[in-house]
Amino acid sequence: MESTIKRVAVFTSGGDAPGMNAALRAVVRTAAYRQIEVIGIEGGYKGMIEGLFRKLEVRDVGNIIQRGGTFLRTARSMEFMTAEGRNKAFKALKKAKIQACIALGGNGTFTGAEIFHKEHKIPMIGVPCTIDNDLYGTDKTIGFDTAVNTAVEAVDKIRDTAESHSRLFFIEVMGRHSGSIALHTAIASGAGSVILPEKETSIDELVSSLKKIAKRKKLVSLVIVAEGNPLGSADEIAKKVKSQLDVFDVRVTVIGHLQRGGSPSGFDRVLASRLGSSAIAALLEGHEDIMVGINNQQIKYTPLTYAIKNQKDLDLRLIKLAKMLAI
Ligand code: F6P
Secondary structure (H helix, E strand, O other), X not given: OOOOOOEEXXXXXXXXXXXXXHHHHHHHHHHXXXXXXXXXXXXXXXXXXXXXXXXXXXXXXXXXXXXXXXXXXXXXXXXXXXXXXXXXXXXXXXXXXXXXXXXXXXXXXXXXXXXXXXXXXXXXXXXXXXXXXXXXXOOOOEOXXXXXXXXXXXXHHXXXXXXXXXXXEEEEEOOOOOOHHHHHHHHHHOOOXXXXXXXXXXXXXXXXHHHHHHHOOOOOEEEEEEOOOOOOXXXXXXXXXXXXXXXXXXXXXXXXXXXXXXXXXXXXXXXXXXXXXXXXXXXHXXXXXXXXXXXXXXXXXXEHHHHHHOOOOOOHHXXXXXXXXXX
16 A cells, blocks of 8 residues: 655754764655655754754755764754643644654654654654664664774774873773673774673772783783763773772873764765665555664664663673683
8 A cells, every 4th residue: 555654854863973964865865766755853852842844855965975963953852851842843743744753863862752653643763873872673873883983093092102101091982871882992992901881890800800911011901981881980990990009000081072973984874874764664664663773784673662661782792702802
């Protein structure tokens, strides 16, 4: 049966991620191919409430596949968390004759999308965009690969100066509640240790492993610290370690928002193109509240409710590998 969907909206919400623009381009161009009109909402849910809508044509998404950030801009809206705010957003969508929405973002974005679909029956399709790679239902989120590449490039540079001075560096990477960026960065940069939110560890354990490293006379010691780990920030951990171990000259680097910007990697551009296009396909197949993801190279649909409530586990084999290769 032919779909009755002829006008959809697309928006980006929450933290930006490299590859969001590539995903927007794929949504707009796939929709054009399927003769569906696309309305871009500026500034996420906030823009939805305020009716900041504009038609997106095929040429409007030219020359953006290589750009970081999101040309539609993004925001975190407190008002959309209230039923009143969502009512306003619904009215604005109805007035603009929008039949469905495609939401590019992470957990917070999809939490909003799920409740909005339940309350107002507007189909909401999620496209996973977050550097954190913390969404259940997809092997990778858009932006993760670029963020890891950025972090690895930074750690490589720190290694040069760390080695020259024989220093111990604590390097903090992003990931709110997820150690995915930290673990991949640690393996790819050959770091000595990694501190993750998902794995219990103590300052004593860390100190004893650093003592072993000192005995082995390694030229350089790099500890990757995931933001959100229970031991504290890289700065706090460094201070505690210093008070128990004086053999190292210690320095701290927080890579921070550098990881959120920059031109998306080839991997992220391809992933974004596939998932953005699949979001339109999912709508036309009649789906109403799912996230499109990738699993073993195949497109996979996951109900929004599972994507937000289920925990994505870190691959334990990678934790073992990081440890084994750091001898
Ligand atoms: O987008 C995810 C993320 O980058 C997390 O890794 C980080 O904790 C958070 O966003 C920081 O968000 P902001 O600085 O935009 O509030």
